[in-house]
Amino acid sequence: MVDMDPGTLVTIVTIIVAGVGIVIGAIAPAIAEGRAVEKALESIARQPDSAGDLRTTLLIAMALLESTAIYVLLVVLILLFANPLLDRFF
Amino acid sequence: MEEVFPEVVFSLFRIPVRDTVVSTWVMMALIIAVVLIVRRLKPTALELVVDFLADFIAEIMRRPADPFLPLLGSLALFIAVGNVIGLVPFLKSPTSDLNTTVALSLVVFVAVHVYGVRTMGLITYLKSLASPIFLLPLELISQISRTISLSIRLFGNVFSAEIIIAILFALAPLIVPLPLQGFSIFTGLLQAYIFTALAAVYIAAGLPNETEEIKQKDGENEFREYINNKLESEPKE
Numbered sequence: 001m002v003d004m005d006p007g008t009l010v011t012i013v014t015i016i017v018a019g020v021g022i023v024i025g026a027i028a029p030a031i032a033e034g035r036a037v038e039k040a041l042e043s044i045a046r047q048p049d050s051a052g053d054l055r056t057t058l059l060i061a062m063a064l065l066e067s068t069a070i071y072v073l074l075v076v077l078i079l080l081f082a083n084p085l086l087d088r089f090f
Numbered sequence: 091m092e093e094v095f096p097e098v099v100f101s102l103f104r105i106p107v108r109d110t111v112v113s114t115w116v117m118m119a120l121i122i123a124v125v126l127i128v129r130r131l132k133p134t135a136l137e138l139v140v141d142f143l144a145d146f147i148a149e150i151m152r153r154p155a156d157p158f159l160p161l162l163g164s165l166a167l168f169i170a171v172g173n174v175i176g177l178v179p180f181l182k183s184p185t186s187d188l189n190t191t192v193a194l195s196l197v198v199f200v201a202v203h204v205y206g207v208r209t210m211g212l213i214t215y216l217k218s219l220a221s222p223i224f225l226l227p228l229e230l231i232s233q234i235s236r237t238i239s240l241s242i243r244l245f246g247n248v249f250s251a252e253i254i255i256a257i258l259f260a261l262a263p264l265i266v267p268l269p270l271q272g273f274s275i276f277t278g279l280l281q282a283y284i285f286t287a288l289a290a291v292y293i294a295a296g297l298p299n300e301t302e303e304i305k306q307k308d309g310e311n312e313f314r315e316y317i318n319n320k321l322e323s324e325p326k327e
Contacts, residue, residue, distance in 0.1 A: 056150060060291060063284040067239050070246035077253070081095075 010085050018076045025072025032065045094249075094256045096187045110187035117175050117184065121167065139167075150287055151294040158293060161201055165194065166286040173248055173278025177271060183278075185248045188241070195241035198289045199233070206296035218298070240288060247281050 040058045044051050078084075098106040128135050143163040148155040155162075169185060176183030184190045206215045220226040251274040258267045 056287070059284065060287050063243065063288065064239075067243040067246075070243055070250070071239075073250055074242055074246050077250070 007086065010083075014079050014083055014086070018079045021072055021079075022076045025069055025076075029065050029069040033062055036061055036065065094186075094252050096182065108187060108189075110182050110184045110190060113175065113181040114172070114184040114190070116181060117168075117171055120175075121171060143167075147286070147290050150290045153294070153297075158205070158290065161197075162286050162290055162293075165197070165289060166282050169194070169244065169285050170279055170282035173281060174275055176248070176252060176278075177275070183248050183252065185244055185281075186252050188245045191241040191245040194244070194285070195237045198240060198292060199237045201289075202233075202292050202296045205293050209297055215296075236288075236292060240285065244281055244285055247277055251277060 036058065040054050044054055096108040096110045099109050099112055100107055125136065140159070140163065143166060144155045144159055147158055147162050151158065172184045172190075174183075175181050176186060185194075203215075206218075210218065219229055251270070255267050255270050255274065258270060
């Protein structure tokens with residue numbers, strides 16, 4: 001931090017934030033999806049007849065949960081490859 | 091790594107045309123050619139595809155799939171072929187460009203309202219959007235956010251798979267990217283399934299749910315008949 005030019009500082013902060021962000025953004029949907037699958041498996045074990053209905057609903061719900069991880073991924077990709085802040089310095 | 095991002099190939103009347111658009115044209119020609127050839131040689135194969143899509147859509151929407159099959163079926167085919175065609179050399183997945191996926195989800199956004207107005211009429215449909223009236227802002231926000239999420243989900247999945255494959259290709263180009271390419275076929279088809287399923291759910295949510303009421307009434311009647319039969323068959327005291 002001694003005499004760092006602003007471009008380097010922004011780059012470093014961007015990389016750190018991208019790493020931390022994708023970690024948190026991957027953990028939360030993974031837990032949520034695990035819970036959803038757990039409940040679905042429990043109810044399939046209890047009522048095997050409802051497996052067809054549950055599969056469709058589960059896939060849609062998983063897609064909705066998965067999309068939060070993908071939003072984070074998109075933000076991280078923008079930060080790493082198309083950072084709008086870096087264009088001011090380089 | 092740079093090859094992952096879409097590039098402008100040429101300009102048509104000052105509109106920049108990206109390579110994803112060119113591969114969309116190739117893809118369209120390919121689909122039409124395959125359909126024309128298969129229709130001549132083995133029409134039952136096409137029937138199989140259409141039947142599968144119709145069953146799938148009817149199961150999700152819980153109503154006859156006929157009015158929705160042209161839109162949702164072609165969405166499913168377009169996205170499935172578009173996700174997979176990125177594996178062909180010199181071609182790029184059209185869905186790895188945000189413009190394509192936004193266009194697709196805007197089609198779904200308009201289709202929800204078109205189908206709603208067509209079945210209920212304009213006034214009734216607008217009333218059903220705003221009932222009760224204080225839920226109208228939430229309804230508007232959900233309409234917009236679901237359109238954005240629909241497009242970004244598809245784009246993020248396809249694009250991230252391509253980036254991962256490109257990074258692995260830079261590290262170990264020989265065999266290592268192969269399993270991931272196989273996995274990208276799987277996720278591509280799954281994303282086509284999910285996009286179609288969500289579009290079907292959104293369209294069905296904008297329609298009046300009359301079929302379910304009928305089904306419930308049928309169930310009640312069956313139950314009543316069953317009880318009556320049981321009561322009659324039992325010996326009276």
